[in-house]
Amino acid sequence: MNSPSLINVLDLGAEELKNKFKELGFEPYRAGQVLQWVYKKGVYDFSRMTNLSLDLREKFKKSFLLAMPEVVEREVSEDGNSLKLLLKLEDNHLIETVYIRSDDRHTVCVSSQAGCKFHCAFCASGQNGFFRNLTASEIVVQVLMARDISSSKKITNIVFMGIGEPLDNYGQLMKAIRILNSKNAFGIGARKMTISTCGVIPKIEALSAEGIQIELAVSLHGPNDTVRGAIMPVNNTYPVKSLVEACRQYIKKTKRVITFEYILVKGVNASEKEARELSRLLKGISATKRRRISPKRRFVDGSDTPFGGLCKVNLIPYNPIQEFFHDAPSYDEIVQFQKILQSNGIKTTVRFSKGQDIQAACGQLRSVKLTGNNK
Ligand code: SAH
16 A cells, blocks of 8 residues: 555646645756656656656655556457556556547547446446546546557547546546646647536536636437436436536537537437437527527537537447347438438537447446455
């Protein structure tokens, strides 16, 4: 166990680390040197930070630590483009992180909690219940480890779509995002990070006040309370219409486009009737924003219709998990669903998930806690 009095460098932003250094009597510019080693060179051991004197390295070790989780397992998909890491945290919780390569994009899919309390019927992550929130450093370290182990020189995108509900761990998530965004730390643009939420309205409101240009994806998965409520218990607390209204306000305030994620499950939410209902639901958002946002903004996502620029829909064919006995619709049904949305002016893409063969696709990640004899 690490000593609780040691400060984890990965929990601090550049300014905070500088202040901590000052407070402990170290020259503040040393903080920048340490951050260079960690974020740019992937060196997590003070002993190897060779531009610091030996004496300083020893002193740092007495106040700071760089805790790296143990890699319990690493799996590469058949096509070689996805890498799933099973990481063991200090208290033996296991979480998963996925690295995905596609053309020039190098994406890390990060977990924000050990387990999940939202129990969406189709998602593996909540099936074992909720354990705890991750700390900022446990979030940040996933990106570093995925970068290092995949040997990807540059991570271009980070998606908070792994295990857990990011907005249910708001404080630590925002802290991690600021560290990842900071030029003096990881240095990835805010627009290259996407938070995906199951629809926690108060936190969507909080996010709209942050003044950060992050991407927001909202898991909708049903056009009305009956369909959505049957597969997403969170809908009992935050029903569809209130959620859509919160999104409308978010767009109005931030002037940013929202992506609605919609998994397609045959016989559950993927009929033509549901596609039409979803179109009506989202057209409502579009109309309100259309009056308020300049024409230039309206087409920000490349859409060719006045409605489509305000939000977009990402259809995700359901990736099977053992607890939810359903299938994705056929390819033709998926295309038909997409066409209905598009004919209503809603920009719609289909995301065929990667990494299914190693259970690394959307919704297939799970966490457990190691106990007793399997520790
Ligand atoms: N809790 C957040 C982020 C984690 S899930 C959220 O709900 O958005 C990331 C995305 O994968 C969400 O859109 C989620 O609904 C989707 N997903 C979950 N299980 C899935 C499955 N079995 N097949 C396809 N997508 C799934």
